[in-house]
Amino acid sequence: MAVQLPNVFLKRMQELLGSEYDDFLASYDSPRYAGIRVNTLKISMDSFLKLAPFSLKQVPWCETGFYVDEQIKPGKHPFYHAGLYYIQEPSAMAPVELLEVSEEDRVLDLCAAPGGKSTQIAAKLKGTGLLVTNDISSERTKALAKNIELYGVRNAVVLNESPERIxxxxxxxxxxxxxxxxxxxxxxFRKDEDMARQWERHSIAKCTVMQRDILQIAADLLAPGGRIVYSTCTFAPEEDEAMIAEFLSDHRQFEIIPMTRETGISPGRPDWLDWLYRKGEGPEFPADIASQTEGCGRLWPHKVEGEGHFFAVLERKKDGQQTDEEKYGIISSETKRNQRDDMKSKSPKRLRKAPVGDHKQSGEREQLKAWETFAEANLRAKLPGEPIMFGGHIYLSPLSKDQLDGLKVVRPGWYVGTVKNGRFMPGHPLATALTAGEVVRVLDLTVEDGEAVRYLKGETLAAEPSRIRCLDGADPKGYVLITVDGYSLGWGKWLDGLLKNEYPAGWRWT
Incomplete structure (x- = not known):
């Protein structure tokens, strides 16, 4: 066996799995599975299947997910840099599918970094509704924000907050x-041997404390009739069935929604609750609670082509008597005032650290005017969101400033650019979320001739004016959206036959 598994872990799994244990253990000698998920925010499934540069095999539980050969290195292709697909472990695609996101939903991804599931949610929203994506680690929110930007998400707010404050x-x-x-x-453990080595450090006991708190707070965030999908990548029943049974015991307004088994998802294991109870490591749950956990789901590495995952779909029953806050997500002025006073008394430094600017001030009005002037001259589409200033930059936000007041905000919306010396400088995330039909000037590159890779490496390109597609008889001089086979990569600035490369240094092909 290539992976060195902790002996305590092996003993537990042998007790839990019984006759299945040998098959489970043998799965660690099988290769791990690599996958990609098509980003339908930027490309349709039909179009991607025609363009796909490598062979694909469908992931059963995700219609936009495919197995790929890990040796092909899907991250080394211009289509990856265009945000046409996300590289994702196949089992990790299941939780968002179970969430059943619809257009206009208000969705919270509470533990989101590095952002793969957030981009999956965004694709299902199709630019409508709202996505709030959060991670408590400030370092991890860097990757989260970058993935939101790369994959062309326009309606997301990125937070670095504790669940309690949200x-x-x-x-x-x-x-x-x-x-x-x-x-x-x-x-x-099969995918990342370091996780096996550090298993005892990230103890089950420590994790259950965090999970319990997160579930409790999520119940306060959810509207009546809403849905929570709780997922882990562990087999431990303390973190899975027992955590859900405890939550249901304390929250009788919730129920488990059983999931279909047609895609290879196995049922939950209520018998493991009895195993914990007999060992003195868990309570005895009421029969009606314990039986519900069979409606949870598991992906087993010895049964499917993927790694181990657990899922529970929880829905909050609609109450007869609801306040306006509960019905419509409306926060009253009094509630907001009390919350702001409470947060100010607890952490005034944090409030000053990430304020959302007041664009009514004259200087900010001038900067927003510069953005409007740029948009009128270079764009041919009305973009969603309210223009706001944040940290000296301009964003189009799906939320009002009042709703974000007091929160530690990483991105209050779609980053469009900044103003320097009175001139608007478009940001890279503006380009990645635009389509060729929404801008005045476009230069389309192809994979075959190598120009796309040269652009991604930051090189200056030669381009005759006839190659710049200009709308409405516009002059080719100015900002140009660079695309690869029609899909946006970033900005360039054309002048006298040369394209100045505006692709960010930190994003470049290496």
């Missing part, structure tokens, strides 16, 4: 919440 600002506001909970990671 609940203060948005009580009963979201109708869909994803909790990809921090866990002991047992299901990822």
């Amino acid at each position: 609940a203060q600002a948005f009580p009963h506001f979201f109708n869909k919440i994803l909790i990809d909970a921090p866990c002991s990671g047992e299901g990822m």
Whole structure:
């Protein structure tokens, strides 16, 4: 066996799996599975299947997911840099599918970094509704924000907050919440041997404390009739069936929605609750609670082509008597005032650290005017969101400034650019979320001739004026959207036959 598994872990799994244990153990000698998920925000499934540069095999539980040969290195292709697909472990695609996101939903991804599931949610929203994507680690939010930008998401707010503070600002506001909970990671041992080595450090006991708190707060964030999907990448029943049974015991307004088994998802294991009870490591749950956990789901590495995962779909029953806050996600002025006073008394430094600017001030009005002037001259589409200033930059936000007041915001919306010396400088995320039909000037590159890779490396390109597609008889001089086979990569600035490369240094092909 290539992976060195902890002896304590092996003994537990042998007790839990019984006759299945040998098959489970043998799965660690099988290769891990690599996958990509098509980003339908930027390309349709039909178009991608025609363009796909490598062979694909469908992932059963995700219609936009495909197995690929890991040796092909899908991250080394211009289509990856165009955000046409996300590289994702196949089992990790299941939680968002179970969330059943619809257009206009208000969705919270509570433990989101590095952002793969957030981009999956965004694709299902199709530019409508709202996505709030959060991670408590400030370092991890860097990757989260970058993925939101690369994959062309226009309607997302990125936070670096504790769940408690989000609940203060948005009580009963979201109708869909994803909790990809921090866990002991047992299901990822084959994919990441370091997780096996650090298993005892990330103990089950430590993880259950965090999971319990997160679930409790998520209940306060969810609107009546809303849905929570709780997922882990571990086999430990303490973090899975027992965590859900405990939550249901304390929250009788919730119920488990059983999931279909047609895609290879196995049922939950209520018998493992009895195993914990007999060992003195868990309570005895009421029969009606314990039986519900069979409606949870598991992906087993010895049964499917993927790693180990657990899922629970929880829905909050609609109450007869609801406040306006619960019904519509409306936060009253009094509630907002009390929350702001409470947060100011607890952490005034944090409030000053990430304020959302007041664009009524004269200097900010001038900067917003510069953005409007740029948009009128270079864009041919009305873009969604409210223009706001944040940290000296301009964003189009799906939320008002009042709703974000007091929160630690990483991105208050779609980053469009900044103003320097009175001139608007478009940001890279503006380009990645635009389509060729929304801009005045476009230069399309192809994969075959190598120009796309040269652009991604930051090189200056030669381009005759006839290659710049200009709308409405515009002059080719100015900002140009660079595309590869029609899909946006970034900005360039054309003048006298040369394209100055505006692709960010930190994003370049290496």
